[in-house]
Amino acid sequence: MPKTFQLETKDNETIELEMGINLSKQLDATHSPILFGCRTGICGTCLVNILRGHEHLTPASDDELELLEIMADDQSHPRLACQLKCSGDISIEYIGK
Numbered sequence: 001m002p003k004t005f006q007l008e009t010k011d012n013e014t015i016e017l018e019m020g021i022n023l024s025k026q027l028d029a030t031h032s033p034i035l036f037g038c039r040t041g042i043c044g045t046c047l048v049n050i051l052r053g054h055e056h057l058t059p060a061s062d063d064e065l066e067l068l069e070i071m072a073d074d075q076s077h078p079r080l081a082c083q084l085k086c087s088g089d090i091s092i093e094y095i096g097k
């Protein structure tokens with residue numbers, strides 16, 4: 001049985017997802033609180049600010065850090081949701097466009 005974690009949005013929506021599987025592979029277009037574009041880390045559509053649980057995320061790559069510096073240097077814990085795998089509960093605010 002897969003281990004799961006809770007993804008909570010700023011609007012208090014909670015979604016149960018599987019640990020260790022990329023978020024963009026688990027959130028489909030019909031009920032995702034996050035919009036995805038390229039799903040490869042280059043467009044920034046999936047930009048989120050991690051409100052809680054950033055210690056449960058895979059580290060950002062150099063390419064992701066470079067994009068985050070350009071698109072979200074005013075956020076405390078920005079990440080590209082399409083690049084994330086989680087190992088515990090997180091809370092997010094979707095800030096992409």
Ligand code: FES
Binds near residue numbers: 039041
């Ligand atoms: S969907 Fe394009 S950067 Fe994540």
